[in-house]
Amino acid sequence: MPMNEALQGIADGGHAAHAHTGAWVAGVLRARISAGQLPPGSKLSEQKLSEALGVSRNTLREAFTVLAGESVVQRIPNRGVYVAAPGADDVREIYRVRRLIEPAAVLWGDIDEAALAGLEAIMDKAQAARVTASVQGMADANQDLHKALVALSGSASLSDLMEKVLAEMRLVFHAMGPTPDFHSHYVDRNVALVAQLRAGQRDEAAAGLRRYLDDSEQELLVHLGVAPSSGR
Amino acid sequence: MPMNEALQGIADGGHAAHAHTGAWVAGVLRARISAGQLPPGSKLSEQKLSEALGVSRNTLREAFTVLAGESVVQRIPNRGVYVAAPGADDVREIYRVRRLIEPAAVLWGDIDEAALAGLEAIMDKAQAARVTASVQGMADANQDLHKALVALSGSASLSDLMEKVLAEMRLVFHAMGPTPDFHSHYVDRNVALVAQLRAGQRDEAAAGLRRYLDDSEQELLVHLGVAPSSGR
DNA sequence: GCCGCAAGATTGTTCAACAATCTTTCGGCG
């Protein structure tokens, strides 16, 4: 289990004493998990982690409660907490959410000039990343775009939910090992989507987005070794 | 502050020893808050509550972390935790969420015969409650209906979000004191909505639902003493 | 009447201990 080296020096830039230590620990773990340094399925031992982070078991448990609430980790009673390891069912749930809130935000969100400019700026970054073949850059831009789409709703709760969903997406990618390039052939579709929004064609944009999400889900499921189903 | 009497006998049916005490405490508090026995704004003192519930301060804090994650309570550093007291901004945020996910579920959810029967059964209960002038019955049926609408999406995360939103709605009502009858004049609109779904008129149902939510939000805001705005 | 300061109360965090449960190991038995 590659946990020990991942934890080495985890408590780098000394923590701000006496100010939300529990939340700080949760943040550190969330970041490490998002970065893939704590791979899905890893066991997070209370004793080892509390020593590595320099906090008490009690405080660490508070952080675990937070992360379990975000379903970033899974808590099995009397057995410990593990980094969440999303499977095919979780992927389907992720896309159920995305296929509902993203097109809805596109249909009914507040799309003003500033929002359009923001979306176009993100797609500029995505295209630049494709030119330099930066898989990470394209992945980041893709996440930024879909986050921005949901943000059109103006709702913080929905943005939070989207953030949670995207975090779970990152876990899915980490669970698949060396990330293949999932994004380059979606850049053009994203660009077209933004162009439709610029043109005020919301219905077409929403419909295209739903097809995009269907395709993306199928591709992910295939990579997870699930036979593609014709119906849903 | 009417906290002491509200806490009397809060630890009734002896709790299952050594089995998720933290979650159990969170559940007890959640229920008491939903029922209005701990009104919005009440301070939840660690010492008093831990004594009343018969758990240690540490375990109680774990429950607080859970409830804060659900934004059922608000945690102010070094000052304590308080039952959330939603204001006008929170109401607007609630309706931003509802106006997005409910119509979207109506538009794109899986509506089979069983789902339609379930919706119609809920409206039967609502109409029965209206006949007996049961405000509580109509309020419950209303929540059940909108919960069921979101459930059409098939997504557990979205149902959870809706559950959270409805819990916040209950807090809003509790903060307004003796609940006036907000629901009787919406029963017919809900019935019409279900009838449209039965007839397969999804677009019309979604559009009507959005208007319904707009009106409901305005009415709530007026009762909160906010001048109605023409635009949004 | 207002400001500042000391005393008290409350929250934030840690530590140590024990109970309950899970895991592993080892011996007995068919």
Added chain:
DNA sequence: CGCCGAAAGATTGTTGAACAATCTTGCGGC
């Protein structure tokens, strides 16, 4: 040889006490 079961060890769940940091309150001085 393999399987079952019990004892031993490790890990999680919960508690209580202790102390530091912060907030609140009440009092005295100006």
